[in-house]
Amino acid sequence: MAAPPPGRPCWSWQPQRLCELPAVRRELRRSLAQDDVSASAEQDELHEQLVLVLDELLSNALRHGRCPVAAAVHRTDSGWMLLVSDSAAQVPPHPDPERDPARGGLGLGMVADLTSAHGWCSDGGRKHVWAVLTSA
Numbered sequence: 001m002a003a004p005p006p007g008r009p010c011w012s013w014q015p016q017r018l019c020e021l022p023a024v025r026r027e028l029r030r031s032l033a034q035d036d037v038s039a040s041a042e043q044d045e046l047h048e049q050l051v052l053v054l055d056e057l058l059s060n061a062l063r064h065g066r067c068p069v070a071a072a073v074h075r076t077d078s079g080w081m082l083l084v085s086d087s088a089a090q091v092p093p094h095p096d097p098e099r100d101p102a103r104g105g106l107g108l109g110m111v112a113d114l115t116s117a118h119g120w121c122s123d124g125g126r127k128h129v130w131a132v133l134t135s136a
Contacts, residue, residue: 002119004130007074007081014070025051049114056107057084079134089122
């Protein structure tokens with residue numbers, strides 16, 4: 001367990017159902033486009049990875065955690081940090097390397113591959129899963 005690094009809050013959501021995730025993804029894409037005026041292929045790729053990781057962490061929280069679920073995007077000195085929390089503080093995130101890829105469940109491995117740092121901690125009855133994506 002590790003606490004997330006510091007960051008400045010930018011955007012947040014509190015979805016209650018999986019069907020809300022497309023709207024969260026659209027809002028994040030729109031917010032990133034407005035925030036980052038220096039568009040480049042590298043920035044576009046980083047933004048898409050940010051959206052993908054947020055979607056994965058949120059869908060895991062909604063499927064395997066306990067409501068209320070909350071998500072936030074923070075700006076760090078080197079890029080972005082995603083923070084997703086739920087009320088299942090005693091249920092750690094755990095990848096299943098033995099799982100048949102056809103059954104899904106490979107998202108935490110993908111998160112690890114796309115991020116420069118990731119972890120989780122719990123406090124006050126909440127589990128916090130975080131991931132950092134670094135700008136080029």
